[in-house]
Amino acid sequence: MGARGSDPSNDGAGRDAPLGRRERSRRRTLAELKAAALDEVREVGAPALALRSVARRAGMSPAGLYRYVESRDGLLTLLIADSYDDLADHLDAAIGRPPAGGGDAPPTVPDIADHDAGPATRMTAVALAYRAWAVGHPHEFGLIFGDPVPGYVAPAQGPTTTAMGRVGLALATPVIEAYEAGRLTIPPAMAATDLDEAVRPMEALAPDLPSELYLLLLTMWGRLHGQVSLEVFGHHAWLFPDGCEPLYRADVAALAADLGLEAAVDRPGARTGASTAT
Amino acid sequence: MGARGSDPSNDGAGRDAPLGRRERSRRRTLAELKAAALDEVREVGAPALALRSVARRAGMSPAGLYRYVESRDGLLTLLIADSYDDLADHLDAAIGRPPAGGGDAPPTVPDIADHDAGPATRMTAVALAYRAWAVGHPHEFGLIFGDPVPGYVAPAQGPTTTAMGRVGLALATPVIEAYEAGRLTIPPAMAATDLDEAVRPMEALAPDLPSELYLLLLTMWGRLHGQVSLEVFGHHAWLFPDGCEPLYRADVAALAADLGLEAAVDRPGARTGASTAT
Protein backbone atom coordinates (compact mmCIF):
# COMPACT_ATOMS: atom_id res chain seq x y z
CA MET A 1 0.00 0.00 0.00
CA GLY A 2 2.00 2.91 -1.34
CA ALA A 3 5.07 4.66 -0.02
CA ARG A 4 7.11 1.55 0.22
CA GLY A 5 10.87 1.37 0.19
CA SER A 6 13.35 3.42 2.18
CA ASP A 7 14.97 1.14 4.73
CA PRO A 8 13.48 2.39 7.97
CA SER A 9 16.45 1.30 10.08
CA ASN A 10 18.61 3.89 8.38
CA ASP A 11 16.41 6.93 8.43
CA GLY A 12 17.60 9.26 11.16
CA ALA A 13 19.55 12.28 10.08
CA GLY A 14 22.46 10.75 8.21
CA ARG A 15 24.67 8.25 9.92
CA ASP A 16 27.72 7.66 7.80
CA ALA A 17 26.13 4.58 6.27
CA PRO A 18 26.87 4.37 2.53
CA LEU A 19 23.40 5.56 1.56
CA GLY A 20 23.28 4.02 -1.91
CA ARG A 21 22.52 5.98 -5.01
CA ARG A 22 18.94 4.79 -5.06
CA GLU A 23 18.24 6.05 -1.59
CA ARG A 24 19.79 9.39 -2.39
CA SER A 25 17.70 9.78 -5.50
CA ARG A 26 14.62 8.82 -3.57
CA ARG A 27 15.21 11.45 -0.95
CA ARG A 28 15.89 14.08 -3.54
CA THR A 29 12.61 13.43 -5.32
CA LEU A 30 10.76 13.38 -2.05
CA ALA A 31 12.28 16.73 -1.20
CA GLU A 32 11.20 18.09 -4.58
CA LEU A 33 7.72 16.78 -3.98
CA LYS A 34 7.52 18.41 -0.60
CA ALA A 35 8.83 21.65 -2.03
CA ALA A 36 6.21 21.61 -4.75
CA ALA A 37 3.51 20.83 -2.23
CA LEU A 38 4.71 23.61 0.04
CA ASP A 39 4.57 26.07 -2.84
CA GLU A 40 1.05 24.92 -3.54
CA VAL A 41 0.04 25.33 0.09
CA ARG A 42 1.52 28.80 0.22
CA GLU A 43 -0.54 29.78 -2.79
CA VAL A 44 -3.92 28.19 -2.25
CA GLY A 45 -3.85 27.10 1.36
CA ALA A 46 -3.83 23.68 2.90
CA PRO A 47 -7.48 22.71 2.44
CA ALA A 48 -7.26 23.42 -1.27
CA LEU A 49 -4.06 21.46 -1.80
CA ALA A 50 -4.63 19.20 -4.80
CA LEU A 51 -2.49 16.15 -5.16
CA ARG A 52 -2.79 16.24 -8.92
CA SER A 53 -1.61 19.80 -8.94
CA VAL A 54 1.59 19.10 -7.04
CA ALA A 55 2.11 16.17 -9.37
CA ARG A 56 1.87 18.53 -12.33
CA ARG A 57 4.22 20.97 -10.65
CA ALA A 58 6.74 18.24 -10.03
CA GLY A 59 6.40 16.88 -13.55
CA MET A 60 5.07 13.58 -12.39
CA SER A 61 1.92 11.59 -12.88
CA PRO A 62 -0.61 11.67 -10.05
CA ALA A 63 -0.23 7.95 -9.55
CA GLY A 64 3.52 8.28 -9.31
CA LEU A 65 3.19 10.35 -6.17
CA TYR A 66 2.00 7.34 -4.28
CA ARG A 67 5.46 5.83 -4.44
CA TYR A 68 6.57 8.58 -2.10
CA VAL A 69 3.51 9.54 -0.16
CA GLU A 70 0.91 7.49 1.61
CA SER A 71 -1.98 9.75 0.73
CA ARG A 72 -2.95 13.38 0.59
CA ASP A 73 -3.11 13.53 4.37
CA GLY A 74 0.24 11.83 4.53
CA LEU A 75 1.75 14.55 2.37
CA LEU A 76 0.20 17.20 4.59
CA THR A 77 1.65 15.43 7.60
CA LEU A 78 5.10 15.69 6.08
CA LEU A 79 4.59 19.38 5.49
CA ILE A 80 3.43 19.84 9.06
CA ALA A 81 6.55 18.17 10.37
CA ASP A 82 8.76 20.34 8.20
CA SER A 83 6.92 23.46 9.27
CA TYR A 84 7.38 22.59 12.92
CA ASP A 85 11.07 22.23 12.32
CA ASP A 86 11.28 25.47 10.43
CA LEU A 87 9.56 27.33 13.24
CA ALA A 88 11.81 25.66 15.78
CA ASP A 89 14.88 26.69 13.80
CA HIS A 90 13.75 30.29 13.72
CA LEU A 91 13.13 30.36 17.44
CA ASP A 92 16.43 28.68 18.15
CA ALA A 93 18.15 31.29 16.03
CA ALA A 94 16.48 34.02 18.03
CA ILE A 95 18.03 32.73 21.22
CA GLY A 96 21.34 31.97 19.59
CA ARG A 97 21.11 28.22 19.29
CA PRO A 98 22.26 26.63 16.03
CA PRO A 99 19.56 24.91 13.97
CA ALA A 100 19.07 21.24 14.75
CA GLY A 101 19.14 19.34 11.46
CA GLY A 102 22.11 19.60 9.15
CA GLY A 103 20.45 22.82 8.14
CA ASP A 104 21.04 24.18 4.68
CA ALA A 105 21.17 27.83 5.64
CA PRO A 106 20.72 29.78 8.82
CA PRO A 107 17.03 30.67 8.84
CA THR A 108 17.49 34.17 10.15
CA VAL A 109 20.27 36.28 11.46
CA PRO A 110 20.32 35.55 15.17
CA ASP A 111 18.38 38.34 16.71
CA ILE A 112 19.84 38.73 20.11
CA ALA A 113 21.92 35.69 20.63
CA ASP A 114 23.94 37.38 23.28
CA HIS A 115 23.46 35.46 26.45
CA ASP A 116 24.47 38.52 28.40
CA ALA A 117 21.39 40.43 27.28
CA GLY A 118 18.76 40.89 29.95
CA PRO A 119 16.10 38.23 30.38
CA ALA A 120 13.38 40.61 29.25
CA THR A 121 15.29 41.36 26.09
CA ARG A 122 15.87 37.72 25.33
CA MET A 123 12.28 36.80 26.09
CA THR A 124 11.10 39.59 23.84
CA ALA A 125 13.36 38.31 21.09
CA VAL A 126 11.85 34.81 21.04
CA ALA A 127 8.36 36.17 21.36
CA LEU A 128 8.88 38.46 18.39
CA ALA A 129 10.45 35.64 16.45
CA TYR A 130 7.38 33.53 17.12
CA ARG A 131 5.15 36.21 15.71
CA ALA A 132 7.46 37.05 12.83
CA TRP A 133 7.54 33.45 11.66
CA ALA A 134 3.79 33.15 11.93
CA VAL A 135 3.09 36.37 10.05
CA GLY A 136 5.67 35.45 7.43
CA HIS A 137 4.35 31.92 6.98
CA PRO A 138 0.62 32.17 7.61
CA HIS A 139 -0.33 29.01 5.76
CA GLU A 140 2.29 26.96 7.54
CA PHE A 141 1.17 28.44 10.81
CA GLY A 142 -2.35 27.36 9.94
CA LEU A 143 -1.05 23.93 9.09
CA ILE A 144 0.43 23.58 12.55
CA PHE A 145 -1.97 25.47 14.74
CA GLY A 146 -5.20 25.60 12.79
CA ASP A 147 -7.97 23.07 12.52
CA PRO A 148 -6.41 19.68 13.03
CA VAL A 149 -7.16 17.03 10.46
CA PRO A 150 -10.20 15.32 12.00
CA GLY A 151 -8.78 11.89 12.56
CA TYR A 152 -5.13 12.71 12.93
CA VAL A 153 -3.19 12.41 16.16
CA ALA A 154 0.51 13.08 16.19
CA PRO A 155 2.37 9.87 16.96
CA ALA A 156 4.08 10.10 20.32
CA GLN A 157 7.83 10.39 19.88
CA GLY A 158 7.20 11.20 16.24
CA PRO A 159 9.07 13.99 14.47
CA THR A 160 6.26 16.49 14.95
CA THR A 161 6.21 15.87 18.68
CA THR A 162 9.92 16.38 19.07
CA ALA A 163 9.84 19.51 16.90
CA MET A 164 6.99 20.82 19.02
CA GLY A 165 9.20 20.22 22.02
CA ARG A 166 11.92 22.29 20.42
CA VAL A 167 9.46 25.12 19.92
CA GLY A 168 8.34 25.00 23.51
CA LEU A 169 11.87 24.83 24.80
CA ALA A 170 13.03 27.77 22.71
CA LEU A 171 10.15 29.87 23.99
CA ALA A 172 10.86 28.79 27.53
CA THR A 173 14.61 29.18 27.58
CA PRO A 174 14.85 32.89 28.40
CA VAL A 175 12.35 32.52 31.22
CA ILE A 176 14.12 29.48 32.59
CA GLU A 177 17.39 31.37 32.49
CA ALA A 178 15.77 34.22 34.37
CA TYR A 179 14.48 31.77 36.93
CA GLU A 180 17.86 30.22 37.44
CA ALA A 181 19.37 33.66 37.79
CA GLY A 182 16.79 34.45 40.44
CA ARG A 183 15.31 37.24 38.38
CA LEU A 184 11.86 35.77 37.82
CA THR A 185 8.71 36.37 39.80
CA ILE A 186 6.28 33.49 39.53
CA PRO A 187 2.71 34.74 39.95
CA PRO A 188 1.19 33.21 43.07
CA ALA A 189 -1.82 31.97 41.13
CA MET A 190 0.42 29.34 39.55
CA ALA A 191 0.76 27.47 42.80
CA ALA A 192 -1.96 24.97 41.97
CA THR A 193 -0.60 21.85 43.54
CA ASP A 194 -2.94 19.40 41.84
CA LEU A 195 -1.24 19.94 38.52
CA ASP A 196 2.10 18.50 39.52
CA GLU A 197 1.28 15.22 37.83
CA ALA A 198 0.01 16.64 34.57
CA VAL A 199 3.10 18.71 34.16
CA ARG A 200 5.49 15.81 34.69
CA PRO A 201 6.09 15.10 30.97
CA MET A 202 7.61 18.54 30.61
CA GLU A 203 10.58 17.41 32.64
CA ALA A 204 11.79 15.60 29.56
CA LEU A 205 12.34 18.99 27.95
CA ALA A 206 13.69 20.97 30.87
CA PRO A 207 14.34 18.95 34.01
CA ASP A 208 14.26 19.94 37.64
CA LEU A 209 12.04 22.98 37.62
CA PRO A 210 9.25 23.65 40.10
CA SER A 211 5.83 22.77 38.74
CA GLU A 212 4.60 26.36 39.10
CA LEU A 213 7.25 27.30 36.59
CA TYR A 214 6.05 24.67 34.14
CA LEU A 215 2.57 26.07 34.52
CA LEU A 216 3.82 29.57 34.03
CA LEU A 217 5.57 28.55 30.83
CA LEU A 218 2.40 26.98 29.49
CA THR A 219 0.33 30.05 30.18
CA MET A 220 3.01 32.26 28.69
CA TRP A 221 2.95 30.27 25.50
CA GLY A 222 -0.82 30.51 25.40
CA ARG A 223 -0.71 34.24 25.91
CA LEU A 224 1.70 34.79 23.04
CA HIS A 225 0.03 32.24 20.85
CA GLY A 226 -3.42 33.74 21.27
CA GLN A 227 -2.33 37.12 20.07
CA VAL A 228 -0.44 35.69 17.11
CA SER A 229 -3.24 33.33 16.24
CA LEU A 230 -5.86 36.07 16.24
CA GLU A 231 -3.65 38.19 14.02
CA VAL A 232 -2.65 35.53 11.53
CA PHE A 233 -6.18 34.26 11.15
CA GLY A 234 -7.39 37.74 10.42
CA HIS A 235 -9.43 38.56 13.48
CA HIS A 236 -7.60 41.78 14.14
CA ALA A 237 -7.51 43.01 10.58
CA TRP A 238 -10.38 45.42 11.18
CA LEU A 239 -8.30 47.21 13.81
CA PHE A 240 -4.78 46.73 12.52
CA PRO A 241 -4.81 46.32 8.76
CA ASP A 242 -1.04 46.78 8.72
CA GLY A 243 -0.17 44.17 11.31
CA CYS A 244 -0.44 43.91 15.04
CA GLU A 245 3.19 44.28 15.96
CA PRO A 246 2.68 47.33 18.19
CA LEU A 247 -0.11 45.62 20.06
CA TYR A 248 2.00 42.51 20.35
CA ARG A 249 4.99 44.44 21.65
CA ALA A 250 2.83 46.07 24.28
CA ASP A 251 1.55 42.68 25.34
CA VAL A 252 5.02 41.22 25.52
CA ALA A 253 6.19 44.18 27.57
CA ALA A 254 3.27 43.66 29.92
CA LEU A 255 4.17 39.99 30.12
CA ALA A 256 7.75 40.85 31.02
CA ALA A 257 6.45 43.15 33.70
CA ASP A 258 4.08 40.50 35.05
CA LEU A 259 7.03 38.13 35.25
CA GLY A 260 9.14 40.65 37.09
CA LEU A 261 11.77 40.75 34.38
CA GLU A 262 13.43 44.13 34.23
CA ALA A 263 11.84 46.50 31.72
CA ALA A 264 15.03 47.23 29.84
CA VAL A 265 13.49 46.53 26.45
CA ASP A 266 12.60 50.09 25.64
CA ARG A 267 15.89 51.72 26.33
CA PRO A 268 16.98 53.71 23.29
CA GLY A 269 19.12 51.84 20.81
CA ALA A 270 18.32 48.42 22.09
CA ARG A 271 16.15 47.46 19.20
CA THR A 272 15.12 43.85 19.26
CA GLY A 273 15.40 43.62 15.54
CA ALA A 274 12.03 42.48 14.23
CA SER A 275 10.79 46.04 14.22
CA THR A 276 10.48 46.21 10.48
CA ALA A 277 8.91 42.85 9.82
CA THR A 278 6.50 42.84 6.92
CA MET B 1 -26.51 32.15 -9.91
CA GLY B 2 -28.46 30.33 -7.26
CA ALA B 3 -29.84 31.40 -3.92
CA ARG B 4 -32.31 33.83 -5.34
CA GLY B 5 -35.51 34.96 -3.72
CA SER B 6 -36.10 36.12 -0.17
CA ASP B 7 -37.02 39.80 -0.31
CA PRO B 8 -33.97 41.42 1.22
CA SER B 9 -35.90 44.43 2.49
CA ASN B 10 -37.71 42.25 4.96
CA ASP B 11 -34.96 40.17 6.41
CA GLY B 12 -34.10 41.46 9.87
CA ALA B 13 -35.38 39.50 12.82
CA GLY B 14 -39.10 39.53 12.24
CA ARG B 15 -40.89 42.78 11.86
CA ASP B 16 -44.62 42.13 12.01
CA ALA B 17 -44.81 42.08 8.22
CA PRO B 18 -47.16 39.35 7.00
CA LEU B 19 -44.34 37.03 5.97
CA GLY B 20 -46.25 34.98 3.41
CA ARG B 21 -46.46 31.24 3.43
CA ARG B 22 -43.76 30.88 0.85
CA GLU B 23 -41.25 32.90 2.81
CA ARG B 24 -41.99 30.93 5.94
CA SER B 25 -41.48 27.66 4.14
CA ARG B 26 -38.30 28.95 2.64
CA ARG B 27 -36.86 29.90 6.01
CA ARG B 28 -37.84 26.60 7.51
CA THR B 29 -36.07 24.65 4.78
CA LEU B 30 -33.02 26.84 5.05
CA ALA B 31 -32.95 26.20 8.78
CA GLU B 32 -33.20 22.46 8.18
CA LEU B 33 -30.40 22.67 5.68
CA LYS B 34 -28.19 24.54 8.09
CA ALA B 35 -29.02 22.07 10.84
CA ALA B 36 -28.10 19.16 8.60
CA ALA B 37 -24.89 20.87 7.59
CA LEU B 38 -24.04 21.61 11.21
CA ASP B 39 -24.54 17.96 12.12
CA GLU B 40 -22.26 17.01 9.29
CA VAL B 41 -19.62 19.47 10.40
CA ARG B 42 -19.80 18.21 13.95
CA GLU B 43 -19.21 14.68 12.71
CA VAL B 44 -16.59 15.00 10.03
CA GLY B 45 -15.28 18.52 10.45
CA ALA B 46 -15.53 21.54 8.23
CA PRO B 47 -12.96 20.65 5.58
CA ALA B 48 -14.68 17.32 4.95
CA LEU B 49 -18.16 18.77 4.68
CA ALA B 50 -19.73 17.35 1.54
CA LEU B 51 -22.57 19.23 -0.03
CA ARG B 52 -24.05 16.05 -1.42
CA SER B 53 -24.02 14.53 2.02
CA VAL B 54 -26.02 17.32 3.62
CA ALA B 55 -28.40 17.08 0.69
CA ARG B 56 -28.89 13.39 1.45
CA ARG B 57 -29.37 14.15 5.11
CA ALA B 58 -31.99 16.76 4.32
CA GLY B 59 -33.74 14.50 1.82
CA MET B 60 -33.02 16.77 -1.08
CA SER B 61 -31.20 16.52 -4.34
CA PRO B 62 -27.71 18.07 -4.50
CA ALA B 63 -28.86 20.49 -7.14
CA GLY B 64 -31.78 21.59 -5.01
CA LEU B 65 -29.45 22.96 -2.40
CA TYR B 66 -28.43 25.70 -4.74
CA ARG B 67 -31.85 27.32 -4.40
CA TYR B 68 -30.90 28.13 -0.81
CA VAL B 69 -27.16 28.36 -0.82
CA GLU B 70 -24.75 30.12 -3.07
CA SER B 71 -22.08 27.46 -2.91
CA ARG B 72 -20.31 25.21 -0.49
CA ASP B 73 -18.37 28.15 0.89
CA GLY B 74 -21.58 30.08 1.15
CA LEU B 75 -23.07 27.36 3.30
CA LEU B 76 -19.99 27.36 5.50
CA THR B 77 -20.32 31.12 5.81
CA LEU B 78 -23.83 30.70 7.11
CA LEU B 79 -22.63 28.18 9.65
CA ILE B 80 -19.87 30.53 10.72
CA ALA B 81 -22.34 33.32 11.30
CA ASP B 82 -24.59 31.04 13.33
CA SER B 83 -21.66 29.81 15.37
CA TYR B 84 -20.59 33.34 16.15
CA ASP B 85 -24.07 34.08 17.39
CA ASP B 86 -24.21 30.93 19.44
CA LEU B 87 -20.94 31.78 21.13
CA ALA B 88 -22.10 35.33 21.73
CA ASP B 89 -25.32 34.03 23.31
CA HIS B 90 -23.38 31.82 25.67
CA LEU B 91 -21.12 34.63 26.76
CA ASP B 92 -24.04 36.99 27.18
CA ALA B 93 -25.73 34.43 29.36
CA ALA B 94 -22.64 34.16 31.51
CA ILE B 95 -22.79 37.85 32.31
CA GLY B 96 -26.54 37.84 32.68
CA ARG B 97 -27.55 39.45 29.44
CA PRO B 98 -30.46 37.94 27.53
CA PRO B 99 -29.64 36.40 24.15
CA ALA B 100 -29.94 38.76 21.23
CA GLY B 101 -32.01 37.08 18.53
CA GLY B 102 -35.50 35.86 19.25
CA GLY B 103 -33.65 32.97 20.80
CA ASP B 104 -35.36 29.61 20.94
CA ALA B 105 -34.03 28.53 24.30
CA PRO B 106 -31.62 29.99 26.82
CA PRO B 107 -28.26 28.55 25.83
CA THR B 108 -26.99 27.91 29.32
CA VAL B 109 -28.02 28.56 32.83
CA PRO B 110 -26.49 31.90 33.60
CA ASP B 111 -23.40 31.19 35.55
CA ILE B 112 -22.92 34.25 37.64
CA ALA B 113 -25.34 36.77 36.32
CA ASP B 114 -25.39 38.68 39.55
CA HIS B 115 -24.14 42.14 38.86
CA ASP B 116 -23.23 42.48 42.51
CA ALA B 117 -20.61 39.75 42.28
CA GLY B 118 -17.04 40.96 42.33
CA PRO B 119 -15.35 41.90 39.07
CA ALA B 120 -12.94 39.01 39.34
CA THR B 121 -15.81 36.60 39.74
CA ARG B 122 -17.67 38.01 36.78
CA MET B 123 -14.56 38.10 34.65
CA THR B 124 -13.85 34.50 35.55
CA ALA B 125 -17.38 33.58 34.59
CA VAL B 126 -17.12 34.90 31.03
CA ALA B 127 -13.66 33.48 30.61
CA LEU B 128 -14.85 30.05 31.68
CA ALA B 129 -17.86 30.37 29.41
CA TYR B 130 -15.54 31.14 26.51
CA ARG B 131 -13.58 27.98 27.14
CA ALA B 132 -16.65 25.88 27.88
CA TRP B 133 -18.27 26.79 24.60
CA ALA B 134 -15.07 26.12 22.69
CA VAL B 135 -14.47 22.74 24.30
CA GLY B 136 -18.10 21.81 23.84
CA HIS B 137 -18.20 22.89 20.20
CA PRO B 138 -14.72 22.23 18.89
CA HIS B 139 -15.65 22.10 15.23
CA GLU B 140 -17.61 25.32 15.40
CA PHE B 141 -14.71 26.89 17.23
CA GLY B 142 -12.49 25.76 14.42
CA LEU B 143 -14.93 27.20 11.94
CA ILE B 144 -14.65 30.60 13.58
CA PHE B 145 -11.08 30.74 14.75
CA GLY B 146 -9.23 28.19 12.67
CA ASP B 147 -7.76 28.51 9.23
CA PRO B 148 -9.77 31.07 7.39
CA VAL B 149 -11.06 30.15 3.96
CA PRO B 150 -8.27 31.43 1.71
CA GLY B 151 -10.19 34.04 -0.20
CA TYR B 152 -12.85 34.91 2.31
CA VAL B 153 -13.07 38.23 4.10
CA ALA B 154 -15.97 38.94 6.39
CA PRO B 155 -18.05 41.75 4.93
CA ALA B 156 -17.87 44.84 7.10
CA GLN B 157 -21.11 45.40 8.92
CA GLY B 158 -22.09 41.85 8.01
CA PRO B 159 -23.69 39.51 10.51
CA THR B 160 -20.41 37.83 11.40
CA THR B 161 -18.80 41.15 12.17
CA THR B 162 -21.58 42.24 14.48
CA ALA B 163 -21.65 38.86 16.21
CA MET B 164 -17.91 39.11 16.69
CA GLY B 165 -18.53 42.46 18.28
CA ARG B 166 -20.98 40.87 20.68
CA VAL B 167 -18.35 38.30 21.65
CA GLY B 168 -15.78 40.97 22.29
CA LEU B 169 -18.18 43.09 24.26
CA ALA B 170 -19.29 40.21 26.45
CA LEU B 171 -15.70 39.36 27.25
CA ALA B 172 -14.94 42.99 27.96
CA THR B 173 -17.96 43.88 30.05
CA PRO B 174 -16.72 42.71 33.47
CA VAL B 175 -13.43 44.49 32.99
CA ILE B 176 -15.13 47.65 31.83
CA GLU B 177 -17.37 47.52 34.88
CA ALA B 178 -14.34 47.12 37.07
CA TYR B 179 -12.73 50.09 35.38
CA GLU B 180 -15.78 52.25 35.89
CA ALA B 181 -15.91 51.21 39.50
CA GLY B 182 -12.30 52.22 39.85
CA ARG B 183 -11.22 48.72 40.72
CA LEU B 184 -9.00 48.05 37.72
CA THR B 185 -5.25 48.45 37.42
CA ILE B 186 -4.15 49.04 33.86
CA PRO B 187 -0.62 47.73 33.36
CA PRO B 188 1.70 50.60 32.50
CA ALA B 189 2.96 48.78 29.41
CA MET B 190 -0.37 49.51 27.74
CA ALA B 191 0.35 53.20 27.51
CA ALA B 192 1.66 53.00 23.96
CA THR B 193 0.32 56.23 22.59
CA ASP B 194 0.77 55.45 18.90
CA LEU B 195 -2.09 53.00 19.00
CA ASP B 196 -4.81 55.52 19.74
CA GLU B 197 -5.83 55.63 16.11
CA ALA B 198 -5.93 51.91 15.51
CA VAL B 199 -8.14 51.37 18.50
CA ARG B 200 -10.69 53.97 17.47
CA PRO B 201 -13.14 51.51 15.84
CA MET B 202 -13.65 49.85 19.20
CA GLU B 203 -15.50 52.92 20.39
CA ALA B 204 -18.46 51.69 18.42
CA LEU B 205 -18.72 48.79 20.86
CA ALA B 206 -17.95 50.52 24.12
CA PRO B 207 -17.57 54.28 23.89
CA ASP B 208 -15.52 56.69 25.93
CA LEU B 209 -12.82 54.51 27.35
CA PRO B 210 -9.14 55.37 27.45
CA SER B 211 -7.17 53.77 24.69
CA GLU B 212 -4.96 51.87 27.13
CA LEU B 213 -8.09 50.09 28.24
CA TYR B 214 -8.97 49.12 24.69
CA LEU B 215 -5.48 47.73 24.33
CA LEU B 216 -5.79 45.89 27.59
CA LEU B 217 -9.04 44.30 26.44
CA LEU B 218 -7.44 43.13 23.23
CA THR B 219 -4.52 41.54 25.00
CA MET B 220 -6.84 39.95 27.51
CA TRP B 221 -8.83 38.38 24.74
CA GLY B 222 -5.66 37.11 23.14
CA ARG B 223 -4.48 35.64 26.40
CA LEU B 224 -7.67 33.70 26.96
CA HIS B 225 -8.00 32.76 23.34
CA GLY B 226 -4.52 31.36 23.08
CA GLN B 227 -5.04 28.96 25.91
CA VAL B 228 -8.40 27.83 24.58
CA SER B 229 -7.11 27.56 21.07
CA LEU B 230 -4.16 25.40 22.04
CA GLU B 231 -6.44 23.12 24.02
CA VAL B 232 -9.21 22.77 21.44
CA PHE B 233 -6.77 22.13 18.63
CA GLY B 234 -5.12 19.40 20.63
CA HIS B 235 -1.75 20.88 21.41
CA HIS B 236 -2.07 20.25 25.11
CA ALA B 237 -3.47 16.76 24.89
CA TRP B 238 -0.09 15.21 25.71
CA LEU B 239 -0.12 17.03 29.06
CA PHE B 240 -3.80 17.19 29.87
CA PRO B 241 -5.65 14.33 28.21
CA ASP B 242 -8.69 15.13 30.33
CA GLY B 243 -8.93 18.80 29.54
CA CYS B 244 -7.06 21.90 30.52
CA GLU B 245 -9.58 23.48 32.82
CA PRO B 246 -7.25 23.56 35.86
CA LEU B 247 -4.52 25.17 33.82
CA TYR B 248 -7.03 27.61 32.39
CA ARG B 249 -8.40 28.51 35.82
CA ALA B 250 -4.90 29.19 37.06
CA ASP B 251 -4.27 31.44 34.09
CA VAL B 252 -7.52 33.32 34.60
CA ALA B 253 -6.70 33.79 38.26
CA ALA B 254 -3.30 35.15 37.30
CA LEU B 255 -5.00 37.45 34.82
CA ALA B 256 -7.31 38.75 37.50
CA ALA B 257 -4.32 39.39 39.70
CA ASP B 258 -2.45 41.16 36.91
CA LEU B 259 -5.49 43.38 36.43
CA GLY B 260 -5.64 44.21 40.10
CA LEU B 261 -9.13 42.81 40.45
CA GLU B 262 -9.63 41.76 44.00
CA ALA B 263 -8.83 38.13 44.65
CA ALA B 264 -12.23 37.46 46.14
CA VAL B 265 -12.72 34.47 43.90
CA ASP B 266 -11.39 32.12 46.51
CA ARG B 267 -13.58 33.19 49.36
CA PRO B 268 -15.30 30.14 50.83
CA GLY B 269 -18.42 29.20 48.95
CA ALA B 270 -17.45 30.84 45.71
CA ARG B 271 -14.88 28.24 44.79
CA THR B 272 -13.39 28.62 41.41
CA GLY B 273 -11.17 25.79 42.37
CA ALA B 274 -7.85 27.21 41.34
CA SER B 275 -6.44 26.69 44.79
CA THR B 276 -7.64 23.41 46.18
CA ALA B 277 -9.94 22.02 43.52
CA THR B 278 -11.11 18.40 43.52
Next chain:
DNA sequence: AACCATACGCGAACATCGTTCGCACTTCTA
Protein backbone atom coordinates in the same frame (compact mmCIF):
# COMPACT_ATOMS: atom_id res chain seq x y z
C1' DA C 1 29.31 -9.87 -17.42
C1' DA C 2 24.89 -11.62 -17.02
C1' DC C 3 20.85 -11.67 -14.17
C1' DC C 4 16.84 -10.71 -11.71
C1' DA C 5 14.35 -8.80 -7.82
C1' DT C 6 13.03 -4.45 -6.85
C1' DA C 7 11.87 0.24 -7.20
C1' DC C 8 9.97 3.48 -10.17
C1' DG C 9 6.69 5.77 -13.14
C1' DC C 10 2.61 5.85 -15.92
C1' DG C 11 -2.05 5.30 -18.17
C1' DA C 12 -6.55 3.95 -17.36
C1' DA C 13 -10.18 3.42 -14.46
C1' DC C 14 -13.57 4.13 -10.40
C1' DA C 15 -16.11 6.53 -7.06
C1' DT C 16 -17.04 10.93 -5.36
C1' DC C 17 -17.18 15.74 -5.27
C1' DG C 18 -18.94 20.82 -6.53
C1' DT C 19 -21.55 22.95 -9.83
C1' DT C 20 -24.56 24.02 -13.97
C1' DC C 21 -28.36 23.43 -17.06
C1' DG C 22 -32.90 22.54 -18.64
C1' DC C 23 -37.23 20.83 -17.57
C1' DA C 24 -41.42 19.81 -14.68
C1' DC C 25 -44.30 21.24 -10.98
C1' DT C 26 -46.27 24.23 -7.38
C1' DT C 27 -47.49 28.59 -5.48
C1' DC C 28 -48.27 33.32 -5.50
C1' DT C 29 -49.89 37.62 -7.92
C1' DA C 30 -52.30 40.55 -11.24
Next chain:
DNA sequence: TAGAAGTGCGAACGATGTTCGCGTATGGTT
Protein backbone atom coordinates in the same frame (compact mmCIF):
# COMPACT_ATOMS: atom_id res chain seq x y z
C1' DT D 1 -57.85 32.57 -14.58
C1' DA D 2 -53.41 33.43 -16.92
C1' DG D 3 -48.83 34.41 -16.33
C1' DA D 4 -44.81 34.96 -13.42
C1' DA D 5 -41.89 33.47 -10.01
C1' DG D 6 -40.21 30.06 -6.83
C1' DT D 7 -38.95 25.15 -6.02
C1' DG D 8 -37.07 20.71 -6.93
C1' DC D 9 -34.93 17.13 -9.71
C1' DG D 10 -32.17 14.28 -13.09
C1' DA D 11 -28.44 14.34 -16.00
C1' DA D 12 -24.23 15.94 -17.11
C1' DC D 13 -19.26 18.10 -16.89
C1' DG D 14 -14.88 18.71 -15.05
C1' DA D 15 -11.91 17.75 -11.27
C1' DT D 16 -10.43 15.27 -7.32
C1' DG D 17 -8.20 11.10 -4.40
C1' DT D 18 -6.95 6.58 -4.99
C1' DT D 19 -6.10 1.81 -6.94
C1' DC D 20 -4.57 -1.50 -10.29
C1' DG D 21 -1.66 -3.54 -13.59
C1' DC D 22 1.63 -2.87 -16.83
C1' DG D 23 6.14 -1.85 -18.56
C1' DT D 24 11.07 -0.19 -17.74
C1' DA D 25 15.34 1.02 -15.69
C1' DT D 26 18.37 0.38 -11.98
C1' DG D 27 21.41 -1.64 -8.38
C1' DG D 28 23.23 -5.26 -6.02
C1' DT D 29 24.47 -10.17 -6.53
C1' DT D 30 26.46 -14.37 -8.48
